[in-house]
Amino acid sequence: MNKQPGIYSDIGKNTTDLLYGDYIRQSPIHNRASLLDCGLYFKCQVNDIVPGLSTLVKLSVPDQRSNKVEVQYMNNYFGVATGISLEKSPLLSLSGVTGIGFFSIGTEISFDTATKTLAECSGGLSFDTDILSASLTLSDNADTLRAHCYRPILPLTSTGVAAELTHRFVSNQTTLALGAQHCLFPFMLIKARVTSDGSLGALVQNNIFSALSLSIGAELNAMDAANTAKLGLTLAFKP
Numbered sequence: 001m002n003k004q005p006g007i008y009s010d011i012g013k014n015t016t017d018l019l020y021g022d023y024i025r026q027s028p029i030h031n032r033a034s035l036l037d038c039g040l041y042f043k044c045q046v047n048d049i050v051p052g053l054s055t056l057v058k059l060s061v062p063d064q065r066s067n068k069v070e071v072q073y074m075n076n077y078f079g080v081a082t083g084i085s086l087e088k089s090p091l092l093s094l095s096g097v098t099g100i101g102f103f104s105i106g107t108e109i110s111f112d113t114a115t116k117t118l119a120e121c122s123g124g125l126s127f128d129t130d131i132l133s134a135s136l137t138l139s140d141n142a143d144t145l146r147a148h149c150y151r152p153i154l155p156l157t158s159t160g161v162a163a164e165l166t167h168r169f170v171s172n173q174t175t176l177a178l179g180a181q182h183c184l185f186p187f188m189l190i191k192a193r194v195t196s197d198g199s200l201g202a203l204v205q206n207n208i209f210s211a212l213s214l215s216i217g218a219e220l221n222a223m224d225a226a227n228t229a230k231l232g233l234t235l236a237f238k239p
Contacts, residue, residue: 005099007072007079008106011124012135015148018162019179019193022215022234023203041066056083078108089114102129143170157183198223211238 042059049055053073070083070093078098085091090113097106103126124137133150147165163178164177179193179201187208193201199239203217215234 003101004074004076005079005097005104006074007081008095008097008108008124009081010079010104011097011104011126011137012148012163012164014133014150014160015135015162015164018064018150018160018181018191019164019177022205022236023191023201023217023219023232059086067234091119093120098128103127121140140168144168154182158189159183197221213238 006008040061045056047054052075056070058068067086068083070081072081073200083093093112095108097104105125107123112119121141121188122139124135126135131134135148137146145167150162151160159182161180167174176196179190183189187206189205191203199221201219203215205213207213213236217232220229
């Protein structure tokens with residue numbers, strides 16, 4: 001178990017990675033040709049420029065609003081991150097987390113330079129052990145409350161289960177998401193997800209080489225009258 005508190009985006013990360021990581025991704029701005037959506041995503045992180053300091057660059061095409069540069073610093077007692085989006089009127093973000101051992105607490109704020117207003121304010125806490133990870137976050141300017149829980153079952157085969165309970169106060173909507181994953185073979189990871197609003201998802205990820213993976217994902221909303229399924233393919237290179 002990692003004794004460092006990490007950074008704010010690490011709160012609930014085990015759960016969100018299992019439930020949503022590598023699934024079909026469609027940005028607010030995307031290229032569409034007939035039934036095909038396509039996009040290009042690039043992420044580069046340089047660790048330990050000096051002990052504890054790292055930089056992160058995220059680029060997305062065509063959704064340039066997702067482009068971002070971030071600087072992170074972590075030690076055994078706290079982690080801070082500051083970032084700026086790469087657009088005409090950038091969004092500035094600052095987050096901090098502190099904790100000891102299995103418990104951490106943190107907050108994140110974002111400032112919109114175009115409107116000169118506070119765009120986002122969120123906070124969260126997490127409880128992490130070798131047998132259970134749980135977290136609670138309040139985001140979207142106190143409108144969305146999320147509870148996460150992740151339970152590793154067989155670490156050698158990456159087998160685990162996760163749950164996410166989301167409540168939105170303004171719309172008074174509550175959604176439950178459940179998911180599981182398992183390495184069927186050393187080179188193949190399978191995932192499945194179901195939510196209380198009728199969304200179903202499944203994913204198969206194959207490690208073609210040590211640095212190259214191919215993911216095939218499918219999603220379907222059983223409560224959608226159109227009953228339209230989505231099929232996605234992701235090719236990832238991680239040197």
